[in-house]
Amino acid sequence: MHDIYEQLRSNLGMPLTNSGGEMEILKMLFTKEEAEIALQLTPGLERVDQLSVKTGIAKEKLSKILAHMAEKGTIWQDKREDEPRYRLMPFVPGVYEAQAMRIDKQQASAFEKIFPELARGMIGLNMPIMKTLPAEQSISGMEVSPDQKASWWISQVQTVALTDCICKKQQKLVGRGCSRPMDNICIYLSPWAEFFIDTGIARKATLAEAVKALERAENGGLVHMAYPTSGVPFAICNCCPDCCLGLRTVTEFNATPSQMVISDFQSTVDIELCNGCEACVAICPVSAISMEGERAMVDAARCIGCGLCVLECPEGATSLATRKQ
8 A cells, every 4th residue: 555655646746754744645635546546647638438448447436436536636627528537636736735625634734744845845946936926006007017917817817716725724723824814815717716616625706806815915915926937827826924835935944035936026125215114024025125224125136026015115115126137
């Protein structure tokens, strides 16, 4: 049994740890039979009849098992054609995020065991995994391209879904976390939206509801993060440094922010307007702002251009500028 789960761990891209947390997670999410079936899946979509041949399981029986696995968020299901198709999806992003409405204390504890190795693996990639989209209130009045706004991406897709933040839930379950918005705050776009809606992981949202979620995130001190970093995003997460995978890696492992995220913007401070209140220092999720004497200064190399400092500054001393390439 261990060999089956070990192979599945490798296929899902999960880290190998001394804690054994990865095996705990897999055995919670996959029965032995489901693990064996998952090992027959590939990153490419396949119909049930194709998978029936590969697994040797009768089509009718296999159809029920695959549908159940999709409902648990352990495999991908695509219903956009006449019959469902299935594929393997990685642990992150994928299986982990799909536990948003199901995660319990036992799962949260097992994930906490593997977080250090998962974080080190992300740092080791030495390439950003998400892209910052600035708080839209912070770029009001600026001339920016439409694709630099989260609301524009939301308006371009057929379906939008909202679900809870898995990272904040996980941290609360292990006795940590923060008080920032958690419910109905993560946004998924087609085709992930359809999959998450079909399997009960998320609820279908109107454009107005999704934009409202963006506003709640900005007002709650969260950073808009698009995944992947280029092309059409399938997710816009709203992240904090205390709970969320990428920013928590920066916070706890002293990673350079640019190793985790990229941005088209950076913050600047007008020292003539700055009154030294330190509001921007407190709100910055990556410690890119510090005080030099009585004035705030931005470390451009650390800044991720989220715009939260612009919203927080009572004197209007901070602003965003296009990042110099």
